Amino acid sequence: MADTSSEDSWHEHAVKNPEEIASMVDMSIRNSTERRKLGFFSCATGNPIDDCWRCDQRWHLRRKRLANCAIGFGRNAVGGRDGRYYVVTDPSDHDPVNPRPGTLRHAVIQDRPLWIVFKRDMVITLKQELIMNSFKTIDGRGVNVHIANGACITIQFVTNIIIHGVHIHDCKQTGNAMVRSSPTHYGWRTMADGDGISIFGSSHIWIDHNSLSNCADGLIDAIMGSTAITISNNYFTHHNEVMLLGHSDSYARDKIMQVTIAYNHFGEGLIQRMPRCRHGYFHVVNNDYTHWIMYAIGGSANPTINSQGNRYLAPANRFAKEVTKRVGAWQGEWKNWNWRSQGDLMLNGAYFMSSGAGASANYARASSLAAKSSSLVSTLTYSSGALKCRIGMRC
Template sequence: MENLIVGSRLSFLLFFFLFLFFDVVRPDIGEFDEYWKKRAEAARDEAHAAYNPDPIAATNDFNKAVHKALDKNETISSSSSSSSSSSRRGLWSLRRGRKKKYGGPCRATNPIDRCWRCRSDWAHHRKRLATCAKGFGRRAGGGRNGRFYVVTDPSDHDLVNPRPGTLRHAVIQTQPLWIVFARDMIIRLSEELIVNSYKTIDGRGARIHIAYGAQITIQFVHHIILHNLHIHDIKPGNGGMIRDSVNHYGFRTRSDGDAISIYGSSNIWIDHISMSNCADGLIDAIMGSTAITVSNCHMTNHDDVFLFGASDSYSEDALMQVTVAFNHFGRGLVQRMPRCRWGFVHVVNNDYTHWLMYAVGGSSHPTIVSQGNRYIAPPNRAAKEVTHRDYVGEWEWRNWHWRSEGDLMLNGAFFVQSGKKEFIRKYTKQDMIKAKPGTFVKRLTRFAGTLRCRVGRQC
């Protein structure tokens, strides 16, 4: 009898901890069935395979590419510095924080754009884009090995049996797909859009707004590319029965209202996206996600911008590796650009022109390498510090590796470093090549956000 009681207690405890585990790692999944268990296990294996045991080497590769691109780009010579600066100022409407139309010749000012943007035949070689990523997400293949799928219908009415020609029908397919759009569209998602592995959503050649509805969810998948989309005014979903694959649908709970939610996924590249005004974050990457690059994006009018790691207790996020590069953090932003836990984040050559509280923050000892960014502090004297550490005193965070190299600090901005000063040199040996200094940022981020691409013309 006593053994029976002990066994019952052990069974109860096992069930209790399994319940807690799945409650943590199961966002919006109403029933964690065999399909989702297998998908989670496969995603975990992919994430561990995507993890780079030498992250500093990856940052060096990125920095080499920046130097090589800029050294070849005549538009950034010292003789054109003043004209480039004035052109950069003319790109933005200070009143609305929106890009003005650029009418000059194509100028690809960073190594990602130089790979594809100034080719007039880009529409005939769309998949070339998949070779252009840099940083930790550089291996994201998306739908490179699949056929093209043309979205012709912006509606999103049937969540269990999506209509062919809709974006939802495209992303649930099991085979690799390169998804493009037949014309300009505003797509209002009825509930979260659950994207399957090996998908590229390529908005070039049309103006695609995903707005006024639910979020894009990248959950327990790999090899995803999102490119040239407007994502804004996203709201929480109510959940319900939603198809996530041609072979499976199930009950989903309420979604958060992020622009893009990355959960337990790897090899992700998000490029040239314009994002604003969502109910939760703009990009959340959590629960063991890794091998991610966020590049050439433009963010405005939002509070919690990027969240990398959602829980101080989830140590599996130690394998998270993210590159944040060539982005413009624009008007109306408050904090979390990004806010990090556990992992390794390379923040390189971004333009921080606005924040209300802080720019880069974190907890649970993440490693943050900030190189060649431009930080323009707000007028508020209490918000001049770029960095913010949560929940702990200096006695603990002074050992976290947060380093700043070549950053341009303006209007009183300052970055509080921590960790050993030799940290970067320790891991780079003789291969260290610094990122371009912050004075180059205006040029590198000149075309951040969505591009106006027309077939037969350079973007």
């Protein structure tokens, strides 16, 4: 059993000396960035997802074991585990109605489970939304795959999706076009907002170890009754409205929404919505927040937000020190919303405005895994984003 006494004392020291620790966090961020460029490999970090598979030098021969490593509300997402491999060999997207075999679009629309991998490094510029069918895994490990400079990913009225190890950025608004969603159906699509990943009326979704930035709308949005979602180990940068969870204040069906946000790094150039929540149950656990301009976590329509073991580093200016923001609500309304901060590390003046009576039943419903000490966040999020995996080596 691990000795946690040193962790507890470190955490106590951090609380007593926030300015010193803020400096240490800045140094850690710089070091992590340099190591990321060098393709640093790590193992046995305490991150339960990574430690489930990354220590295996033969991971490339046992790719589907990844499906057994999910945690949180999306832990039962199997993706294409029970199907065949599909190798993407062609980065083109010439015809969204009649996609070529060997393209990513041809892979994701199939009616059977598929574990989708890539033959080589590629940049895929989509002409229209990539509309996924159920029971698919997009696995970018071992190559450098970018979905960029065009449309991006739509997960609509489907189930069991895993997206792992890809770069998603510079997504554009597209639409008013015909797009195929299965081998037997295509239809007219109105304008899409330009989200990196749009989840609409879907369940059992796991988004892990991706790098997302600079899209026309959100980086990840989940709306219209979507639930059983885990968003983990991702690296978010250079974006305004990062993540929206919940369609609208009046869409009460989003009360079923359960989302885990764990081990992500919310990095440079971010402004707000990390996430912005409505109605449902949200577990925000062991993430590293190193940049925001307006706020980190916001919400409306009485969501339950359980923030545990995160590290919040407020901006250097005297504004935006508050982590939280209640959107369009006055204190008499939001004081009963169940928002809590438990074991979070607040740096450089950051503070979390808690509310509610601490209803244990609500927090139990919003808890999806055991939080680790906030003093371990730098280790847990050290390798966030798309990994630089190489065949025959630990990833």
